[in-house]
Amino acid sequence: MIALECITKTFNPGTPGEKTVIRNLSLTADPGDVITIIGSNGAGKTTLFNLISGAVFPSAGEIRMKDRKVTFEPEYRRAMHIGRIFQDPLAGTASNMTIEDNMMITAKKGFRWPKISLNRAMRQKFADLVKTLDMGLETRMKANVSSLSGGQRQALTLLMTVLSGPDILLLDEHTAALDPSNAAMVMEQTQRVIQERSLTTLMVTHNMNHAIAFGNRLIMMDAGEIIVDVKGVEKQDLTREALIQMFADTRKKAFESDEVLLST
Amino acid sequence: MIEGIFVEGLIYAIMALGVFFTFRILDFPDLTVDGSFPMGAVIMATSLHAGVNPLSGLVMAFCGGVSAGFVTAAIHNKLKVPHLLAGILTMTMLYSVNIRILSNRANLPLLRVDTILTRVHSACEGILSPEIASLIFFILVVLGLKLALDLFFLTDLGLVFGALGNNEQMVRVQGVNPATLKLIGVGLSNGLVALSGAFAAQYQGFADVNLGQGIVVSGLASVMLGEFLIKSNRIWALTLRVVLGAILFKAIMYLGRYYGYYINMTPNDLKLITGVLIIISLAASNYKRLRAKGDA
Ligand SMILES: Nc1ncnc2c1ncn2[C@@H]1O[C@H](COP(=O)(O)OP(=O)(O)OP(=O)(O)O)[C@@H](O)[C@H]1O
Ligand SMILES: [Mg+2]
Numbered sequence: 001m002i003a004l005e006c007i008t009k010t011f012n013p014g015t016p017g018e019k020t021v022i023r024n025l026s027l028t029a030d031p032g033d034v035i036t037i038i039g040s041n042g043a044g045k046t047t048l049f050n051l052i053s054g055a056v057f058p059s060a061g062e063i064r065m066k067d068r069k070v071t072f073e074p075e076y077r078r079a080m081h082i083g084r085i086f087q088d089p090l091a092g093t094a095s096n097m098t099i100e101d102n103m104m105i106t107a108k109k110g111f112r113w114p115k116i117s118l119n120r121a122m123r124q125k126f127a128d129l130v131k132t133l134d135m136g137l138e139t140r141m142k143a144n145v146s147s148l149s150g151g152q153r154q155a156l157t158l159l160m161t162v163l164s165g166p167d168i169l170l171l172d173e174h175t176a177a178l179d180p181s182n183a184a185m186v187m188e189q190t191q192r193v194i195q196e197r198s199l200t201t202l203m204v205t206h207n208m209n210h211a212i213a214f215g216n217r218l219i220m221m222d223a224g225e226i227i228v229d230v231k232g233v234e235k236q237d238l239t240r241e242a243l244i245q246m247f248a249d250t251r252k253k254a255f256e257s258d259e260v261l262l263s264t
Numbered sequence: 265m266i267e268g269i270f271v272e273g274l275i276y277a278i279m280a281l282g283v284f285f286t287f288r289i290l291d292f293p294d295l296t297v298d299g300s301f302p303m304g305a306v307i308m309a310t311s312l313h314a315g316v317n318p319l320s321g322l323v324m325a326f327c328g329g330v331s332a333g334f335v336t337a338a339i340h341n342k343l344k345v346p347h348l349l350a351g352i353l354t355m356t357m358l359y360s361v362n363i364r365i366l367s368n369r370a371n372l373p374l375l376r377v378d379t380i381l382t383r384v385h386s387a388c389e390g391i392l393s394p395e396i397a398s399l400i401f402f403i404l405v406v407l408g409l410k411l412a413l414d415l416f417f418l419t420d421l422g423l424v425f426g427a428l429g430n431n432e433q434m435v436r437v438q439g440v441n442p443a444t445l446k447l448i449g450v451g452l453s454n455g456l457v458a459l460s461g462a463f464a465a466q467y468q469g470f471a472d473v474n475l476g477q478g479i480v481v482s483g484l485a486s487v488m489l490g491e492f493l494i495k496s497n498r499i500w501a502l503t504l505r506v507v508l509g510a511i512l513f514k515a516i517m518y519l520g521r522y523y524g525y526y527i528n529m530t531p532n533d534l535k536l537i538t539g540v541l542i543i544i545s546l547a548a549s550n551y552k553r554l555r556a557k558g559d560a
Pocket of ligand 1: 011012019021039040041042043044045046047048
């Protein structure tokens with residue numbers, strides 16, 4: 001479904017501000033994979049998503065999507081296959097437009113012609129969809145999105161993203177800006193839609209429990225590299241303690257090998 | 265006299281709708297307007313003199329404006345030039361282009377040619393006075409354009425325009441190229457502006473390459489005045505208030521021109537007044553925003 005091969009990303013190359021954020025990273029996600037990604041601040045998780053979605057281009061390496069090379073394809077074109085949700089609940093919706101207008105915008109991907117699709121049947125369909133969120137928003141379809149709470153907005157964004165029918169879902173700490181109960185609610189909705197549509201999903205989270213409970217594969221990133229990659233049965237049996245131990249181990253190993261290199 | 269204010273206000277309202285489109289919907293402050301307005305006027309005048317029928321002349325003026333907008337958007341999209349600079353570049357080039365269109369002249373009178381207005385007047389002869397006929401004609405034209413614009417913003421494409429000024433990231437994530445939208449939007453906007461210029465030339469009886477000086481600022485002033493008249497976020501109300509704002513603006517300018525001498529004002533001070541009007545509008549909306557924050 002999506003493959004990154006030996007990707008390196010260096011910001012501001014050749015200047016004093018030069019910074020390599022992704023180092024020779026390779027990752028393949030198969031159709032239906034649900035991969036959780038954890039890692040400390042600045043590990044390069046968001047940059048990884050930016051590379052996949054085309055918001056930034058790699059300095060080296062190749063990206064393929066559905067067996068098509070997309071390494072330098074512009075973001076809007078790749079977006080035909082990708083649904084992306086950001087941490088900021090404001091980022092996914094147009095705040096000064098109504099709920100139904102927002103849904104109409106995300107009801108399909110790509111360029112559209114000046115024809116009116118938002119008719120009564122479509123309104124009903126949107127209202128029914130919003131009803132599945134169970135937030136009472138179906139009675140406020142003509143209210144501006146700016147009048148919604150952060151949790152409601154993020155849940156709506158999730159719904160809208162799925163509505164546009166992506167093949168790949170990129171979730172970047174999409175519950176991090178919400179209070180615990182809203183976060184749990186959005187997480188639940190997320191789980192539901194991913195299962196319903198068997199979407200290939202990459203989800204960044206800072207919540208170890210989410211990372212363990214969710215999906216069939218877990219990746220830990222550090223300093224632009226994948227340092228832990230567990231899947232299948234191993235992933236199912238993973239515990240919080242084991243994960244923390246793994247993190248400590250790999251870092252220590254890396255540190256030791258550096259030391260060895262330096263001393264010889 | 266009062267019909268005159270309304271007619272001028274309505275003609276300028278078409279331009280103000282274009283300015284509203286770029287400044288408010290696209291969030292693309294486009295200064296091409298100062299060049300595309302006289303462009304509409306000179307295309308209209310030249311084609312009328314060449315014996316083209318007025319309706320085709322209007323269509324040509326509109327297309328001229330659209331292409332001017334395309335140039336600005338292309339400069340911005342392809343060369344990554346900031347909006348303002350891209351607009352200024354096109355506007356400056358249009359000055360020469362407009363003189364070329366007038367065959368190396370700076371102005372062209374339209375006294376003894378058949379214009380859209382002379383046609384309207386002769387059609388209404390004996391029923392309505394020319395002033396009233398013009399007024400009704402422009403009410404219909406502006407209403408038609410306003411409704412067409414309202415309808416456009418309800419379409420799938422129009423809705424994406426609504427999102428672009430608000431959240432460009434969302435548009436990109438939806439698989440729409442923002443550059444394409446800007447091209448279409450700035451093009452359409454300048455088409456409207458040129459149409460307004462074409463009507464203005466016929467109403468005033470001449471086309472002049474200097475017709476557009478500072479016109480974008482008066483368009484912006486109209487948009488801002490309108491925002492004080494109606495509070496809403498429904499598209500039909502947004503376009504309506506632009507039209508009302510343009511008429512109000514013309515009325516204020518009229519008062520300044522004819523009664524300004526009581527306070528020692530000359531017509532040359534009108535640009536100063538326009539600028540001050542915009543500054544007051546900005547200050548007032550800032551103040552309101554701060555107040556709203558304080559209440560929350
Ligand atoms: N455009 C840029 N120019 C320069 N440096 C950048 C740029 N974008 C990101 N970085 C740097 O890349 C590093 C990785 O950033 P990134 O946002 O990918 O981290 P992250 O893993 O998402 O962290 P967090 O958990 O805090 O979101 C950071 O040190 C950041 O400062
Ligand atoms: Mg991040």
